[in-house]
Amino acid sequence: MKCLNFNYLFLLFLLFSSVKAQEFDCQITVNDDQLEGNSFEYVAGSLTTDLEAYINEYRWTELEVLEQERIQCQISIILLAGDQDFNFSAETIIQSRRPIYNTLTETGVLILSDGAWSFNYPEGKSLIHDELEFEAMTGFIDYYMNLILGYDFDSYSELGGTEYFQKAQNVVDLAQNESTIGWTRNSNNGRNRFVLISDLLNNNYEAIRKANYEYHRLVLDTFTDNPRQSRGRLVEILTDIQDAKRRATNNFLFDLFFDAKSKEIASILADAEPELQIEAYQILRETDSAHLNDYEALQ
Numbered sequence: 001m002k003c004l005n006f007n008y009l010f011l012l013f014l015l016f017s018s019v020k021a022q023e024f025d026c027q028i029t030v031n032d033d034q035l036e037g038n039s040f041e042y043v044a045g046s047l048t049t050d051l052e053a054y055i056n057e058y059r060w061t062e063l064e065v066l067e068q069e070r071i072q073c074q075i076s077i078i079l080l081a082g083d084q085d086f087n088f089s090a091e092t093i094i095q096s097r098r099p100i101y102n103t104l105t106e107t108g109v110l111i112l113s114d115g116a117w118s119f120n121y122p123e124g125k126s127l128i129h130d131e132l133e134f135e136a137m138t139g140f141i142d143y144y145m146n147l148i149l150g151y152d153f154d155s156y157s158e159l160g161g162t163e164y165f166q167k168a169q170n171v172v173d174l175a176q177n178e179s180t181i182g183w184t185r186n187s188n189n190g191r192n193r194f195v196l197i198s199d200l201l202n203n204n205y206e207a208i209r210k211a212n213y214e215y216h217r218l219v220l221d222t223f224t225d226n227p228r229q230s231r232g233r234l235v236e237i238l239t240d241i242q243d244a245k246r247r248a249t250n251n252f253l254f255d256l257f258f259d260a261k262s263k264e265i266a267s268i269l270a271d272a273e274p275e276l277q278i279e280a281y282q283i284l285r286e287t288d289s290a291h292l293n294d295y296e297a298l299q
Contacts, residue, residue, distance in 0.1 A: 023063075024145065025070040026055045031078045040082050042123045047077070051141065054127045060145060061164075071152050072097045072106065075144070086122040091115040096148040098155055101221035108260045109216075110151045114144075116182030116192070131167075134174035140182075143171040143193055150200065154209055155216040161209075165200045172197055191252060199253050207244035208253045211237050215261070223268065231272045234265065238283045245287055255290065262291035269298055 028051045030044040073096040082088045093113045097106040119137035127138055146168040150161030172194055175183035185194045199205045214237050223230040245254050258265075269280050281298040288295075 021065050021067045021070055022056055022058060023060045023065050023071055023149065024055050024073060026052060026073040026075065028052050028055075029074070029076045031076070035079050035082050037082075039084075040079075043079065043082070043088070043121065046123065047121065050125075050127055051075070054129075054138070054141060055145060058129060060149060071148060073148055085120070087118065087120050090117045090119075092117055094144050094148070096152065098152055098216075100223075102224045107216070107220055107264060109155055110148060110256065111260050112256055114182065114193070116188055118181055131170065132174075134171070134178055136178070136180045139171050139175055139180075143168050143197075146171070147197070151212075154212055156213075158210055158213045159206065160213070162201070165197060168193075168197045169201060190250070195250065196252060196256075199250055205244075205248065205253055207240060208248075208257060211241050211244070212257060214240075219268065220264075227271075231268060231276060234268060235276060235280050235283070238265075238280060238287065242283050242287045254287070258288040258291055262288060262294045266294045266298065 028048045030047050032040060032044040035043065073094070075095075076093040078091045080089045080091060091113065092115075093111070095111045096109045098109050099105075100107050117136075117140050119140065121137060125137075128135075129138065129142070131142075146164045150164035150168065153161035153164060172183060175193075181187060182192055183194060184192070185198075187194070200209070215234070219230045219234045219237065222233075241254065241257070245251065248254065265280075265284070269277055272280070277298040281295055284295050284298075285292065
């Protein structure tokens with residue numbers, strides 16, 4: 001009888017461990033402190049619930065995804081203003097993570113802020129996936145979910161995220177017929193959705209995408225087994241990034257890489273040989289001057 005019970009429990013384990021899931025496990029937080037008036041009381045709770053359902057219950061790819069393989073992401077929304085027609089402006093912070101092989105830890109893959117989101121959201125609004133027509137609220141989410149997918153796939157295979165970056169580009173193309181802010185090349189001093197996806201699909205910036213892949217697979221995922229080799233490979237990758245940035249006309253993708261990785265890079269190199277630390281610091285001083293405080297210990 002005990003054997004039967006064990007076999008039954010084992011079969012249940014196999015069943016539930018292989019349950020297919022959607023691609024995202026995304027958490028939404030909404031801050032409505034800057035909104036004034038009782039008519040907006042529904043927004044924070046309703047928006048959180050609606051967006052989490054829109055993202056987490058949809059199949060974004062044709063791949064079979066296991067529960068433990070879902071992409072962890074967070075979207076923090078700060079509502080800046082709202083009017084009587086329920087038009088809102090918001091600032092958002094988008095973050096995603098992925099596991100590091102052979103560890104119980106995760107690494108940040110993407111972190112960025114977007115201060116130019118405007119959308120209409122009356123109480124009871126239904127959010128519908130539509131890849132053929134642009135809508136300001138769902139278009140924004142579709143764009144960033146495909147961006148996260150692209151970055152995630154890029155971290156596992158060289159240029160593996162191209163398909164999803166192309167889907168994000170499709171959202172941008174649809175948005176060009178609208179007057180919604182944040183979607184044109186010239187908005188936000190060139191740091192916008194248009195420029196970001198254009199650079200990601202531009203062959204001139206393939207080097208930073210390839211470096212992103214190598215960093216995850218040849219440094220992070222191998223670090224536990226061979227830390228010394230991984231540190232040496234990291235410095236080689238930083239050299240490649242330095243060379244690519246010198247040739248680039250836009251630093252957007254490079255800044256996004258270091259925004260997500262600067263503290264992690266410093267931690268990886270913390271126990272490296274002094275010569276390697278100094279070599280890395282010289283590269284980072286030129287390539288990532290915005291995060292020099294993170295690298296002080298490498299001097």
